[in-house]
Structure formats: structure tokens, C-alpha cells
Amino acid sequence: MLPRYRPSYNNRQIWELKPITVIITRMKIVLFATLLLTSLCHAEGLPDLGDISQDAISPQQERQIGEQSMLQIRADKSYLDDAEIADYLNTLGGTLVFNSSEPGQAFEFFAINDNAINAFAMPGGYIGVNSGLILTTQSESELAAVLSHEISHVTQHHLARMVSGQKFDSLASLAVIAAAILSARSNPDAAMAGIISVQAGGIQRQLNFTRLHEQEADRIGIGILQKSGFDVRAMPMFFERLQNATRLLEGNTPPYLRTHPLTNDRIADMANRAQQIPYHPVSSSLTYYLVRAKLLYMQKSPAEAMSYFKSALGKDKRGNQTAQRYGLVLSLLRNNDIPRATKEFLSLNKLVASNPMITRLAGQLLRANSQAQKNPEQSAIDFYRNTTLNFPQHRALIYDYTDVLLQFKRHQEAATLLNQQVITYPDDPRLYELQARNYAALGKPQEEHHALAYNYLLRGNLRGGIEQLELAKQAGNDFHELSTIETELRQFREIAAAQEKKR
Numbered sequence: 056m057l058p059r060y061r062p063s064y065n066n067r068q069i070w071e072l073k074p075i076t077v078i079i080t081r082m083k084i085v086l087f088a089t090l091l092l093t094s095l096c097h098a099e100g101l102p103d104l105g106d107i108s109q110d111a112i113s114p115q116q117e118r119q120i121g122e123q124s125m126l127q128i129r130a131d132k133s134y135l136d137d138a139e140i141a142d143y144l145n146t147l148g149g150t151l152v153f154n155s156s157e158p159g160q161a162f163e164f165f166a167i168n169d170n171a172i173n174a175f176a177m178p179g180g181y182i183g184v185n186s187g188l189i190l191t192t193q194s195e196s197e198l199a200a201v202l203s204h205e206i207s208h209v210t211q212h213h214l215a216r217m218v219s220g221q222k223f224d225s226l227a228s229l230a231v232i233a234a235a236i237l238s239a240r241s242n243p244d245a246a247m248a249g250i251i252s253v254q255a256g257g258i259q260r261q262l263n264f265t266r267l268h269e270q271e272a273d274r275i276g277i278g279i280l281q282k283s284g285f286d287v288r289a290m291p292m293f294f295e296r297l298q299n300a301t302r303l304l305e306g307n308t309p310p311y312l313r314t315h316p317l318t319n320d321r322i323a324d325m326a327n328r329a330q331q332i333p334y335h336p337v338s339s340s341l342t343y344y345l346v347r348a349k350l351l352y353m354q355k356s357p358a359e360a361m362s363y364f365k366s367a368l369g370k371d372k373r374g375n376q377t378a379q380r381y382g383l384v385l386s387l388l389r390n391n392d393i394p395r396a397t398k399e400f401l402s403l404n405k406l407v408a409s410n411p412m413i414t415r416l417a418g419q420l421l422r423a424n425s426q427a428q429k430n431p432e433q434s435a436i437d438f439y440r441n442t443t444l445n446f447p448q449h450r451a452l453i454y455d456y457t458d459v460l461l462q463f464k465r466h467q468e469a470a471t472l473l474n475q476q477v478i479t480y481p482d483d484p485r486l487y488e489l490q491a492r493n494y495a496a497l498g499k500p501q502e503e504h505h506a507l508a509y510n511y512l513l514r515g516n517l518r519g520g521i522e523q524l525e526l527a528k529q530a531g532n533d534f535h536e537l538s539t540i541e542t543e544l545r546q547f548r549e550i551a552a553a554q555e556k557k558r
């Protein structure tokens with residue numbers, strides 16, 4: 056088993072070495088606050104930050120720029136907040152990172168709900184992929200090729216090199232760069248505008264990766280693909296298809312090609328390199344097809360989704376049939392057609408040995424069919440107890456399990472499960488949301504508001520987070536918890552004041 060790379064706001068070792076208690080999470084959030092504070096101070100250009108105008112940006116500074124941008128991205132409605140899609144991207148990305156020159160670096164892969172074909176790397180290892188790009192790929196190797204290319208931009212510090220080459224006179228410019236990168240995700244022209252406004256400082260170069268950077272990312276990316284066991288030919292194939300599609304679009308260049316200039320030479324280079332590596336066929340994983348089906352299902356209206364998947368399963372039998380049936384069952388469930396969803400699911404389940412996304416769908420159907428069971432509570436609890444043991448890293452199953460525990464008022468069990476999970480995934484806002492619901496049911500308003508505050512803060516909603524901390528403070532009588540809340544409140548208020556000043 057390859058290690059799974061989990062997103063992290065700061066050095067994981069700091070809190071992984073401490074004894075396992077919920078306090079760790081609390082401490083982590085305090086650390087998170089401090090970090091957020093320092094990165095905002097950096098943006099203000101305060102004096103204790105060191106001068107980066109001459110030398111390269113340090114990995115810590117890169118991480119801070121990335122983190123700052125991620126807070127804005129997570130608060131944006133285009134951020135695709137789906138644990139199954141995020142877990143898939145992080146598993147695939149984690150395998151590639153493991154085979155890169157920086158196997159120990161923390162990376163975070165995430166999806167953006169946007170039809171434009173784009174993928175982008177931010178300093179510090181944050182890599183975003185538009186749903187449009189995932190749906191344009193025709194194999195898992197093609198998706199892996201794009202991710203490998205982006206990973207290489209990060210491991211080669213291309214963004215940092217670009218930025219530090221500009222002789223920025225203060226870190227203030229870095230914040231603009233971060234904002235520019237952010238807006239570049241679907242609108243590269245806005246990114247350019249951001250850069251142009253910094254040009255008062257005499258910056259001539261553009262945010263676009265240079266041809267040299269592109270060639271380096273291709274070369275290193277192909278190496279990562281090969282080492283990870285994917286089909287290296289997928290890289291020239293995908294880029295060639297993208298280029299051909301662009302010719303047809305006339306003037307409507309996908310954002311990806313504007314930030315990663317593509318030339319015939321580049322494609323020829325990639326093809327040459329790929330040809331030197333012995334060919335071996337690689338099939339895409341079932342999860343790759345399921346993620347694509349889920350993205351299509353999410354993009355379409357209920358009626359559109361139904362007819363799309365029905366027709367794909369019809370006479371022509373388009374695409375991966377297991378995944379198309381999965382899409383159909385999802386659509387039937389959304390339309391509340393439980394009998395047909397159950398029937399379709401049974402023929403789907405016959406074909407699949409063991410897959411967490413299919414298992415999760417089985418759980419959703421089990422719950423939808425609860426009136427048919429003698430003891431719905433026991434059936435659901437048994438199901439989730441077993442499946443979360445079989446797929447302990449599939450967060451969507453954990454959310455559903457918690458939901459069932461809350462539904463049947465098993466609040467102590469829910470508390471134990473959630474406390475374990477926040478230690479494994481301290482940056483997951485949904486866990487705090489569930490924790491807040493559980494505390495509310497237990498009549499613990501202080502803990503409820505405290506958990507809600509973390510949920511808001513992790514989603515990039517600073518104002519909402521402060522409001523919840525204030526409510527937690529008013530509701531409180533636990534001395535220890537109160538002092539934590541007060542510390543956090545002070546820190547986040549400082550951040551808010553710094554932001555206000557910046558405006």
C-alpha cells in the first residue's frame with residue numbers, strides 16, 4: 056500500500072507526536088490561527104519577515120502563499136466539496152507524489168466545479184483540477200499525466216522561481232500573486248490583470264509558465280508517470296487532443312493552454328520521450344470511471360442525468376457500463392424512484408467485487424429502503440460498522456455512519472467516532488459540522504458553537520468563525536475550554552482587523 060497524502064495546514068509532526076486527545080485538535084487550530092496570522096502579517100509587509108527580494112522564497116513561504124489562497128478557494132462556491140472526489144484525487148495524486156523527487160512533501164489535490172478545461176498548481180503543493188478537465192481525459196493515465204505535470208511545477212519550484220526572479224520589493228506583492236493565481240483558475244485574463252497591477256514595481260515577466268518550465272515539467276512528469284506504472288503515451292495523447300480541440304474552438308483557448316503554453320515541439324518532445332519507454336497497456340481503475348460518472352451526474356439536471364445514463368446503457372453501450380449504471384442509480388435515488396434504483400443496483404453489485412463508492416451507494420439504498428426492514432436501526436448500524444472497517448479511509452462512509460448514529464440518537468457512539476476522526480482528519484470542516492450537531496443534541500452549547508467555529512474557519516469564513524467563538528464564550532462554563540476559546544478569539548480578531556486594514 057502506498058501512503059496516502061493528506062492535506063495539512065502546517066507541520067503534521069507537531070501534533071502527531073502528542074498524546075491522542077481532542078485537545079490536539081484544539082491546539083492544532085491554535086497553530087492554524089497563528090499560521091494564518093503570520094501569513095496575513097506577511098501580506099501586510101511587517102518587518103520581522105525577512106527580505107525575500109534578493110533570494111529565493113523558502114518552502115515555508117511557498118506554503119503560506121498556497122495556504123492563503125486555499126482559504127479563499129475553499130470559501131468560493133466553485134470549490135467542489137465532495138469527499139469521494141477529493142479522496143480519489145488525493146489517492147491518485149499521492150501515488151504520483153510518492154514517485155516524485157519530493158515524496159515527503161505535503162500536497163493537497165482538489166476539484167473545482169467548472170467546465171473550462173484547466174488544472175493549476177499553487178506554491179506549496181496545492182493542485183486544483185477543473186471538473187471539465189477530468190471529463191475531457193479519456194483514461195486514468197491521461198489524468199495522471201496532467202497531475203504529474205502540475206506536481207513537477209511544484210517540485211521544481213517554478214512558481215517560486217518566477218516570483219523571486221521578479222525582484223519584488225515587499226511580500227505585499229506575493230499576496231497579489233496569490234490572488235492572481237486564484238482568479239487564474241478559470242479566467243487567466245484576470246490573473247494577467249492582477250500581475251499588471253503589480254507592474255508598478257517594474258515587473259516585466261508574466262505569470263505564465265515559460266517554455267523552459269513547461270519542457271521541464273513534461274520531462275519530469277513523464278518520469279513520475281512511468282515510475283507510478285501509468286501509460287506514458289497518455290501525456291502526448293492528451294495534450295495533442297487538447298491542441299486539436301482548440302483549433303476547432305477558434306479563439307476560445309482553454310484556460311489550461313493559456314497558462315501552460317503548448318507548442319508542436321512540446322508534443323513532439325513528449326512523444327519522443329514516451330516512445331523510448333517500453334509500452335505496456337494500463338487499464339483505468341473503476342474508481343476513475345465512477346468519479347467521472349458522479350461528476351456528470353452532479354452537472355446535469357435530474358431529468359438530463361436519467362436520460363443520459365439510460366441512453367449510455369442502451370443499444371450503443373457507451374463508456375464503462377458499471378460506471379454508467381452507477382450514475383443511473385444515483386439519478387434514480389435523486390428522483391426518489393427507490394424500487395428501480397434497487398433493481399438497477401442489484402445488477403451493478405453483481406459485477407463489482409469491492410469498491411468503496413459502490414458500497415456507499417449500497418448504504419444509501421439500505422437507508423432509503425428502511426421501511427422494508429424488520430429492524431432498520433440495527434441493519435444500518437451493522438452495515439456501517441462493517442463497511443467503515445473495510446474502507447476506513449473512505450470519509451463519505453464515515454459521514455453517513457455518523458448521520459445514522461445521530462438519526463437513532465446514539466450520541467455517545469457518534470461522539471467517540473467523531474473524536475477519532477478529527478484526529479485523523481483535523482482539517483476536515485464537515486467533521487466539525489457533524490460534531491456540532493451531536494453537541495447540540497447532547498445539550499452542550501459551548502462545544503456546539505466551538506465546533507461550528509472550526510467548521511466555518513476551515514471553510515475560509517472568518518467572520519462566521521468569530522461569531523461562533525463569541526457564542527461559545529457566552530455559553531461557556533468549562534474553564535479550560537473557555538481559555539482556549541478566548542485565545543482563539545483574540546487571534547482571529549487580530550486577523551480580521553489586519554484584513555480590514557488591508558481593505
Ligand SMILES: [Zn+2]
Pocket residue numbers: 204208264268269272314315
Ligand atoms: Zn505547465
